Amino acid sequence: MLDHTHDPKARSFVASANGHPDFPIQNLALGLFERNEDEGPGMGIAIGDMILDLEALLDQRLLEDEVAEAVDAARFLEGWADFLSEGPEIRNALRREVFALLQDGSSHRAEVGAALVPANDCTLYVPMRIGDYTDFYAGIQHATNVGKLMRPDNPLLPNYKYVPIGYHGRASSVVSSGTPVRRPKGQRKPATDPAPSFGPSRNLDYELELGIWIGGGNDLGEPIPIAEADQHIAGYCLLNDWSARDIQGWEYQPLGPFLAKSFCTTISPWIVTPQALAPFRAAQAARPEGDPKPMEYLWDRHDQAHGALDLALEVFLVTPGLREKGLPPHRLSAGHAGALYWTPAQLVAHHACGGCNLRAGDLLGTGTISTEAAPGSLLEITKGGREAIALASGETRRFLEDGDEIVMTARASRPGRASIGFGECRGTITPSA
Structure with a gap:
């Protein structure tokens, strides 16, 4: 289960993530956030004091096809349930891709930076609809x-x-x-x-x-x-x-x-x-x-x-x-x-x-x-x-x-x-x- 995404020396170009007590680049927790009530909740990933907007990554075509398709299908539903139902492999693939995008030295730093939202500006929700x-x-x-x-x-x-x-x-x-x-x-x-x-x-x-x-x-x-x-x-x-x-x-x-x-x-x-x-x-x-x-x-x-x-x-x-x-x-x-x-x-x-x-x-x-x-x-x-x-x-x-x-x-x-x-x-x- 251990790979390069667990490397303790890995750093992110998101400065607040480095040494963050909860959300360094080795975590990449999944959540449902809302910055603007007119836009509605969206799928995001915690990185330091910021949230990475996955819909913005889709719009910029920064996710590989299989992961992009799974995120695209899930974003119109209620949270992460549909995406997570695909199993560990797609979860791992998303983790690896996001890790590469956020890592210090990322070749897509400018585009990814535009997809980052301050967590303090957002409302966080229950991350998916709970059936039971x-x-x-x-x-x-x-x-x-x-x-x-x-x-x-x-x-x-x-x-x-x-x-x-x-x-x-x-x-x-x-x-x-x-x-x-x-x-x-x-x-x-x-x-x-x-x-x-x-x-x-x-x-x-x-x-x-x-x-x-x-x-x-x-x-x-x-x-x-x-x-x-x-x-x-x-x-x-x-x-x-x-x-x-x-x-x-x-x-x-x-x-x-x-x-x-x-x-x-x-x-x-x-x-x-x-x-x-x-x-x-x-x-x-x-x-x-x-x-x-x-x-x-x-x-x-x-x-x-x-x-x-x-x-x-x-x-x-x-x-x-x-x-x-x-x-x-x-x-x-x-x-x-x-x-x-x-x-x-x-x-x-x-x-x-x-x-x-x-x-x-x-x-x-x-x-x-x-x-x-x-x-x-x-x-x-x-x-x-x-x-x-x-x-x-x-x-x-x-x-x-x-x-x-x-x-x-x-x-x-x-x-x-x-x-x-x-x-x-x-x-x-x-x-x-």
Whole structure:
């Protein structure tokens, strides 16, 4: 998977890309942007503080025939889904061509320069229309932490280590970073109340996850073999699975999350491709002694050796008090994607094992990523709201209040490699309707 596009010494003539924390030339993340409302959204590639407009490259005939045809066909649809459904080969071809066009010394510098747009002048959208959204529960430390709060004597239910747990979420309420998050309403019943009441959630929370974009699907009734599952993944993003804990606690038994989750899910707007992440693949963490080996339909030696991602993840809280006093964001968590109990390929293979047909543009959430030292939600950090967080502004938080903003970041870095990032995943809480 590694080639010249991963060369850590490679530089771009786009000055802001060189040493950029997220989008150097070794990344080339895919997105959907809009600079002028009259023109509508267009397909773009992140490079430093700029966005490369693919439609402008088409107009100047700077893309080779096969890639140009695929981009031309996809640009009239809703985002990247149609292009990514063509599979890894066309993705790789686009990466190589764009890399050559943006590289320092490019013979097309003038034409490519005319196709660059300042990212700060643009609105970024969900990069493709999401047909279906599924949220998994693959963070075992999160599952254990939450289980201890709910069932101290039996934190993990017996099925957890055998089957990737998930539920079908709501695709229509997935929004791009920066979209305000309105506090949801629903039924709540604290343990001390004799009956439930209806109103705004009092215990609003975030969940730190990775999003997995499906590029190519499977026919209805046809499973995806685990050895092929990775080829169906078109990219990754950050995902904040906002959670109304008080609504969730009352409604989730016996069928699981509903209104507590469906009101909003925020994602970072850039698709970071498997090609960009190739230098940062890692072995799946060994299971503790005594844990069952995954069943055959979930077991692949190559996936176990290379199927995890070496990603450092951080979550920050910005409150009205911190803003007013000019204080920096409060870091809530600094975790790692290696804490996931199941690989992305295992999640894909399990999703399709019963014959469910995945489609290009489908989005999977990994589940909350927590480590012992860095829980991925306020529910865990505050021990269910019992232990408040003290902030430098003098404020305290058990759960999120109106005006609070959550910011998530991800960074892939290794010695001898150019670091890449995902861009920010932001959301600010606004009052309920």
